[in-house]
Amino acid sequence: MCKVAILERFTLLGAGIKSILQQYNEYEVIVQTETIDSLLKQLKGKSPDVFIVDIVHGDNAGLKPLRKIRRHFPKVPVLLLVSQNYSDCFEEYIRLGVKGFVLNDAEGKDLVEAIHVLSNGGEYFKKKVWEIFRSAIQKRKYQKKDQHILTDREVAVLRLFSRGLSYKEIGASLNISPRTVETHKRNILSKLKINTTADMVRYAYRNQILT
Structure with a gap:
């Protein structure tokens, strides 16, 4: 069985x-x-x-x-x-x-x-x-890497979202409020012209910015 x-x-x-x-x-x-x-x-x-x-x-x-x-x-x-x-x-x-x-x-x-x-x-x-x-x-392999359009803080937020952390956990890790994390996420979505957290995760893997 x-x-x-x-x-x-x-x-x-x-x-x-x-x-x-x-x-x-x-x-x-x-x-x-x-x-x-x-x-x-x-x-x-x-x-x-x-x-x-x-x-x-x-x-x-x-x-x-x-x-x-x-x-x-x-x-x-x-x-x-x-x-x-x-x-x-x-x-x-x-x-x-x-x-x-x-x-x-x-x-x-x-x-x-x-x-x-x-x-x-x-x-x-x-x-x-x-x-x-x-x-x-x-x-x-052939996709243009455009992560330079994100600030260092936005890259850090993107990396932590891609690890499955919550707003609260990301805020605690970066010493910022969950509301600020939410603002960074909105900016990331807007700059990358994507819509969801899953899109962010896929972008992070495509551009090898998780480490």
Whole structure:
């Protein structure tokens, strides 16, 4: 019996994933929850064989929960539900222990196949995923680096957002107020002509300004 833990922000979608797996006798969903803190709390004393994490409906490109999962369960493989909009982060996802990607337009049978592969020690990267990954690397290679339009403080704020920190945590780290952090974020979004925190994370990875 393969024990599965599901992290899905939307309860209905999580129930849908669980329903797919319940059609197969070899899978047992031991946890299905919406937040990483709830996931870790419910898993006390338990250890799944595979994590399923939906990045598409997460915050900060899903990096913060993935780091927590890796810290608490370093040997348990993670299967990521993802869209190609996050292709710039694929490399970091792999570094954080992701062993397989299932695109959000895939069928239920692809999900089951991926879980089977991961639970048996393998990796699940379909041809389409590698094509998207290669395209993102090529784009990053030739993209003009324009980070000079950001101030040093804005780069620092961008870097901390990309690590999954909250407004309060960033403010404490830089000795500024959360309101000032919010102002810096608005300026970053405006200067880079992007709209969301996930866009900021992707920009940071593309331009290698996380360290």
